[in-house]
Amino acid sequence: xxxxxxxIAGQLLKSRLIVGTGKYKNFKETAxxxxxxxxxxxxxxVRRVNILDKKKPILTDYLNPKKIxxxxxxxxxxxxxxxxRTLRLAREMGGxxxxxxxxxxxKKTLYPNMIETLKATKILVKEGFxxxxxxxDDPILTKKLEDLGASAIMPLASxxxxxxxxxxxxxxxxxxxxxxxxxxxxxxxxxxxDATIAMEMGCQAVLVNSAIALSHKPILxxxxxxxxxxxxxxxFLAGRMQKKLYAKASTxxxxxx
Amino acid sequence: xxxLDILNMAKIQLNGKQFVLNKKHSLISLLKKFKINExxxxxxxxxxxxxxxxxxxxxxxxKDKLEVVHFIGGG
Numbered sequence: 001x002x003x004x005x006x007x008i009a010g011q012l013l014k015s016r017l018i019v020g021t022g023k024y025k026n027f028k029e030t031a032x033x034x035x036x037x038x039x040x041x042x043x044x045x046v047r048r049v050n051i052l053d054k055k056k057p058i059l060t061d062y063l064n065p066k067k068i069x070x071x072x073x074x075x076x077x078x079x080x081x082x083x084x085r086t087l088r089l090a091r092e093m094g095g096x097x098x099x100x101x102x103x104x105x106x107k108k109t110l111y112p113n114m115i116e117t118l119k120a121t122k123i124l125v126k127e128g129f130x131x132x133x134x135x136x137d138d139p140i141l142t143k144k145l146e147d148l149g150a151s152a153i154m155p156l157a158s159x160x161x162x163x164x165x166x167x168x169x170x171x172x173x174x175x176x177x178x179x180x181x182x183x184x185x186x187x188x189x190x191x192x193x194d195a196t197i198a199m200e201m202g203c204q205a206v207l208v209n210s211a212i213a214l215s216h217k218p219i220l221x222x223x224x225x226x227x228x229x230x231x232x233x234x235x236f237l238a239g240r241m242q243k244k245l246y247a248k249a250s251t252x253x254x255x256x257x
Numbered sequence: 258x259x260x261l262d263i264l265n266m267a268k269i270q271l272n273g274k275q276f277v278l279n280k281k282h283s284l285i286s287l288l289k290k291f292k293i294n295e296x297x298x299x300x301x302x303x304x305x306x307x308x309x310x311x312x313x314x315x316x317x318x319x320k321d322k323l324e325v326v327h328f329i330g331g332g
Binding site for chain 2: 048160
């Protein structure tokens with residue numbers, strides 16, 4: 001069988017599980033959970049350095065950006081301009097061109113503002129960024145993102161941090177069928193089985209943060225997600241059996257005594 | 258030119274906080290003063306990103322507004 005490589009914008013990734021680095025108890029737990037997840041790309045956010053507390057530990061001390069790929073995000077940005085500013089700073093920090101664009105609509109739903117997302121995607125692509133765009137599960141808008149040059153489409157399964165799983169499988173199926181770039185389910189995954197379902201449907205990868213970080217044992221849950229994603233991918237490649245209305249015995253009746 | 262300029266002093270805003278510098282600083286010496294590892298940050302000076310190779314040649318002036326950012330955990 002041909003090797004099942006996973007590439008985004010030409011970049012080869014070993015794992016189809018991308019993990020967020022927020023909401024953990026501390027950086028040690030973050031690092032251990034990421035190791036257990038097998039992920040080789042993690043999302044990170046850009047924020048002000050704490051000027052007054054110089055002893056405060058920093059993320060890069062625990063997660064070496066030379067060993068694990070950082071995917072800078074624009075969490076907390078509510079328009080194209082803010083997100084552009086954030087990602088230009090991220091690129092300046094160490095040459096990161098692959099970024100997760102996430103322009104939010106409002107604080108209550110954290111639903112993507114697609115008008116601003118499309119606007120920002122256009123500019124970022126022109127500036128040479130490889131844009132992975134968090135987006136609504138609207139097949140027309142995701143196509144538009146792809147036309148503008150996004151490197152991956154990241155529709156939400158359900159609202160960020162809600163843990164509700166995939167609420168609109170029909171839309172997600174249409175998006176997967178119509179996209180030429182990788183479709184990565186981002187946001188709303190609550191359990192490993194949600195991730196498996198997304199992968200069985202044909203998603204190229206999933207992005208998980210809260211479901212791991214907010215579980216009772218994040219390191220163990222990270223490992224559970226690792227196998228869930230592998231399992232879903234293999235099932236997709238294998239192709240599921242057809243559903244039937246009536247029973248069909250698994251044991252042959254020939255030779256029955 | 259203000260008295261501060263003549264005395265080589267500067268009142269600046271760094272990450273939203275006011276500071277008074279009592280001597281002339283380059284961007285790199287300012288980062289060192291605050292014990293910030295220049296390799297792990299990006300800097301915006303008065304709304305414009307400062308290229309890393311300009312850190313030592315950039316002189317901090319009175320009323321400058323600086324934003325120094327780094328990566329933190331996020332989803």
